[in-house]
Amino acid sequence: MAATTHDVHDGHGEHHHGPAKGLGRWLFTTNHKDIGTLYLLFSLLMFLIGGSMALIIRAELFQPGLQLVDPHFFNQMTTMHALIMVFGAVMPAFVGLANWMLPMMIGAPDMALPRMNNWSFWILPFAFTMLLSTLFMPGGGPASGWTLYPPLVLQTGDAFPFVILAIHLMGISSIMGAINVIATIFNMRAPGMTLMRMPLFVWTWLITAFLLIAVMPVFAGAVTMLLTDKYFATSFFNPAGGGDPVLFQHIFWFFGHPEVYIMILPAFGVVSQIIPTFARKPLFGYHSMVYATAAIAFLSFIVWGHHMFTVGMPLTAELFFMYATMLIAVPTGVKVFNWVATMWRGAMTFETPMLFSIAFVILFTIGGFSGLMLAIAPADFQYHDTYFVVAHFHYVLVPGAVFSIMAAVYYWLPKWTGHMYNERLSRIHFWLSVIGVNILFFPQHFLGLAGMPRRVPDYALQFTEWNMVSSIGAFIYGISQLLFVYIVIQTIRAGDKATDQVWEGARGLEWTVPSPAPYHTFDTPPKISATNAHG
Amino acid sequence: MSANNGYYVPHQSIWPIVGSIGLFITMVGLANMLTGAWNATVLLIGAAILLFMLFGWFGAVIKESESGLYSQQVDRSFRWGMGWFIFSEIMFFAAFFGALFYARQFALPWMAGDAGRLATHEFLWPAFEYVWPSSGPGELGGEFQPMGWWALPTINTLILITSSITLTFSHEAMRHNQRQKHINWLALTIVLGLIFLGLQMYEYVYAYTELNLRLETGIYGSTFYMLTGFHGLHVAIGAIILAVILGRSLRGHFTAERHFGFEAAVWYWHFVDVVWLFLFICIYVL
Numbered sequence A: 001m002a003a004t005t006h007d008v009h010d011g012h013g014e015h016h017h018g019p020a021k022g023l024g025r026w027l028f029t030t031n032h033k034d035i036g037t038l039y040l041l042f043s044l045l046m047f048l049i050g051g052s053m054a055l056i057i058r059a060e061l062f063q064p065g066l067q068l069v070d071p072h073f074f075n076q077m078t079t080m081h082a083l084i085m086v087f088g089a090v091m092p093a094f095v096g097l098a099n100w101m102l103p104m105m106i107g108a109p110d111m112a113l114p115r116m117n118n119w120s121f122w123i124l125p126f127a128f129t130m131l132l133s134t135l136f137m138p139g140g141g142p143a144s145g146w147t148l149y150p151p152l153v154l155q156t157g158d159a160f161p162f163v164i165l166a167i168h169l170m171g172i173s174s175i176m177g178a179i180n181v182i183a184t185i186f187n188m189r190a191p192g193m194t195l196m197r198m199p200l201f202v203w204t205w206l207i208t209a210f211l212l213i214a215v216m217p218v219f220a221g222a223v224t225m226l227l228t229d230k231y232f233a234t235s236f237f238n239p240a241g242g243g244d245p246v247l248f249q250h251i252f253w254f255f256g257h258p259e260v261y262i263m264i265l266p267a268f269g270v271v272s273q274i275i276p277t278f279a280r281k282p283l284f285g286y287h288s289m290v291y292a293t294a295a296i297a298f299l300s301f302i303v304w305g306h307h308m309f310t311v312g313m314p315l316t317a318e319l320f321f322m323y324a325t326m327l328i329a330v331p332t333g334v335k336v337f338n339w340v341a342t343m344w345r346g347a348m349t350f351e352t353p354m355l356f357s358i359a360f361v362i363l364f365t366i367g368g369f370s371g372l373m374l375a376i377a378p379a380d381f382q383y384h385d386t387y388f389v390v391a392h393f394h395y396v397l398v399p400g401a402v403f404s405i406m407a408a409v410y411y412w413l414p415k416w417t418g419h420m421y422n423e424r425l426s427r428i429h430f431w432l433s434v435i436g437v438n439i440l441f442f443p444q445h446f447l448g449l450a451g452m453p454r455r456v457p458d459y460a461l462q463f464t465e466w467n468m469v470s471s472i473g474a475f476i477y478g479i480s481q482l483l484f485v486y487i488v489i490q491t492i493r494a495g496d497k498a499t500d501q502v503w504e505g506a507r508g509l510e511w512t513v514p515s516p517a518p519y520h521t522f523d524t525p526p527k528i529s530a531t532n533a534h535g
Numbered sequence B: 001m002s003a004n005n006g007y008y009v010p011h012q013s014i015w016p017i018v019g020s021i022g023l024f025i026t027m028v029g030l031a032n033m034l035t036g037a038w039n040a041t042v043l044l045i046g047a048a049i050l051l052f053m054l055f056g057w058f059g060a061v062i063k064e065s066e067s068g069l070y071s072q073q074v075d076r077s078f079r080w081g082m083g084w085f086i087f088s089e090i091m092f093f094a095a096f097f098g099a100l101f102y103a104r105q106f107a108l109p110w111m112a113g114d115a116g117r118l119a120t121h122e123f124l125w126p127a128f129e130y131v132w133p134s135s136g137p138g139e140l141g142g143e144f145q146p147m148g149w150w151a152l153p154t155i156n157t158l159i160l161i162t163s164s165i166t167l168t169f170s171h172e173a174m175r176h177n178q179r180q181k182h183i184n185w186l187a188l189t190i191v192l193g194l195i196f197l198g199l200q201m202y203e204y205v206y207a208y209t210e211l212n213l214r215l216e217t218g219i220y221g222s223t224f225y226m227l228t229g230f231h232g233l234h235v236a237i238g239a240i241i242l243a244v245i246l247g248r249s250l251r252g253h254f255t256a257e258r259h260f261g262f263e264a265a266v267w268y269w270h271f272v273d274v275v276w277l278f279l280f281i282c283i284y285v286l
C-alpha cells in the first residue's frame, strides 16, 4: 500500500493546479470531488425543500377536514414533493457519491469526461428553478401526481410546459451523468482492477447508469407526447383520435419501474461497502451480489404493468406482470441473505454508518415484502391507490434509499473533510430518524388496508388516529434531519483528525489516500491486488 | 501533463455553465411561447447562446486534440461516450415506435371491439371499425389520404442507404490516407443528406396540401409526423456534424490512425440511417 500513497503524493507536483479561488472554482470546475460536493449539497437543499412539502402534506392530514391548505394546493404539494425528492434529492445524492467515490475506488485520476461532468451538475439548479417557479404561476404548479397521467395532467395551467421542459433538463443531466459513469468505469480503472475486483458500489452504479441511459429517454419521449398533445393537437393519449391514455401509463412505467431501481441499486452498493467494514469480514457472496444486481436490472424492464393492474389490461398481461414482479424477490432475497451472512459471526461494531445500514437491511426488507403483497394482482385490486402503496414505496425510499445516503455520508465524510463527525450526535440523529420514520410510515399500512385512498387532503373519520400518529412521526423525522445538517456543517468546520483508513475494518483504494482526500488522487494509477481492490 | 502520458483532465472550463444558461433561456423561452406569453425572441437568444457554447466547447476539444493532449485512453472515453449517447437516442425513438405499435396492436383494435373489449366498443365507439391508417373514432383532422410508400419515400430510402455507403467509402479513404477521396465522398454524403431533407420537406408540404394529412390527423398523423419529424431533425443534426467534420478535414485535421471525431459522425449517421429503415417499414410500408 505504501506504493499507492507514495504515488498520490507524487501526483501533487508543480504541473498540478489545486482548486481555483472563489465562486469560479465551483462554476467552472472539472474536478470530480468538487462536482461531487456540489451534487451532494444540492441534493441536501432539495431534500429539505421536498421535506418541507411533505410536512405541509402531513400537517394537513393531521386531522380530517380541510385546515391549512386548499385541495388544489395540496395536490401540488404531493406532486412537487415527489418530483423534487426523486429527481432533486435521491438521484443527485447518488450521483454526488458516484462522483466522489468512483474515481477513488477504481484508481482513476478523475471522471472520464470532466467537462461534461460539470454540465451534468449545473443543469440541475436551472431545472429545479424552473420546476419550483411553477408554484407561483397562474393556475399553480403541476397537481396531477408525479406520474403525470393524462388527461388530468393536461389540465395544468401555464405551468405545464415549464414542468415538461424542466423534466427534459433533468433527463439531459441524468443521461450525461450516466454516460460519464459508464465511460469512467469501463475506461478508467487502474491496471489490475478487473471487473470482478470492483467494489460493489462501483458495480451497482455501473448497472444503474445503464438503466438511466435506457429509460430516461423513454420518459423524455412520454412527456414530449404530453406536450404535443396539449399544444399541437396530436392524439397520442386521446381516444377520439385513436390514441389511449393507458398508452401513457405503459410508457411512463416502462421508465418508472427501472427508475425505482435507479434509486435503490446504488443504495445496495453503499450498504455492501459499509457492512463488511463494520463486520470486519469480506462481503459474503461477492459474485452473487453482482449477478443479483444484474438480474434485478434485467427484470426491472419487464414488470412495469404491476403499476397498472386496475387499469384494465388483458388477463395474460396481468399474470405475466404478476409473476415477473414476484421473480424480483429472488435476487433481492439473495442480497439480503448476503448482507446478513456478512454480519454473521463478524466482529461487529455499531458506528453510525453501520446503524443506518442495518436499519436499511431491516426496513428495506419490510418495503420489499409489502411490494410482494402489491405484486399479487388480485390483492392489488384492493390495495391500489391506497395508503398501503404510499407506505410501501416510502419504506423502500426513505429507510431504504435515504438511509443508505445518510450511511454513505457518515461513512465517507471523514475521507472528504479529514474530520470525524460527532459520533454521539450522529447516533441521536440515527435513533430519531429510525423511530420517526417508523411512526411516520408504519401506520400508513393500516390506513391503506382499511381503505384510505392516497393523494387526498381530507379523509373519513375512522382514519383519524393513525393519520395523527403518522403526522407526529413525520415531524419527528423531518425536524431531526436538521440535526444531520448541523452535524455535517460541524464536521466540515472542525472535528477530530481522521486517519487515512478512518475505519479499522475499511478495505479498498479510497482508504489508502490521505484524509481529507487531496484535490487530485491517483494521477498515476495505483497497483491493484486481489486484497486491496474491495472490502 | 504531457501528450499521451497520463489522462488529460482539463482544468476549469466556462463552457458547461454557458451551456446551462443557454439551455435554461431556451427552455424558458419555449415554455413561454407555448403558453402564448412571449414571441420567439427569448428562445432565439437561448439558442444563440447554446450555439456559442457548442463552438467554444468543441473548439476547445478540437484544439486539445490537435495539440496531441489526448491519449488513446481519452480517445476510448469519447468512444464510450458517443456509443452510449447513441443508445440513449435509440431509446428516445423507441418511445415513439412503442406508441405506434400500441395504437395499432391494442388501442385501435380494442376500440373496434376486438379481444373481447366489446363494452368499450358498444358503449363508447359503436360505429368504429379498425382500419389503418386511422385518425380514430372521432376522425380528428378531417378526411385524409394516407402517405403511400412508393415513389418519394422509396427514393428517400435509397438516398439514405446510398449516403451510408458513400460515407463508408469516405471512411475507407481516410484509413488509407487518401484525403482528397475522403473529402469528396464526405461532401457527397452531405449533399445526399440535404437532398433527403429537401424531399422530406416536399413530402410534408404535399401531405398537408394534397392529402390533408396533418399533425392533428389523429394517431396516424401524430405518429407519422413525430417519428419522421424527429428523424428529420436527426438527419439535419447529422448533416451539420458531417459538415463540421468536412471543414476540419479541409484544414488537415485527422490522420489515418487517429480520427475519432470523424468516426463518431459516421456512427451517428449510420444510426440515423438505421432508424429510417425501421421508420420506412413501420410508417410507410406496413
Ligand SMILES: [Cu+2]
Pocket (backbone or CB within 6 Å): A256, A257, A260, A303, A304, A306, A307
Ligand atoms: Cu414498479
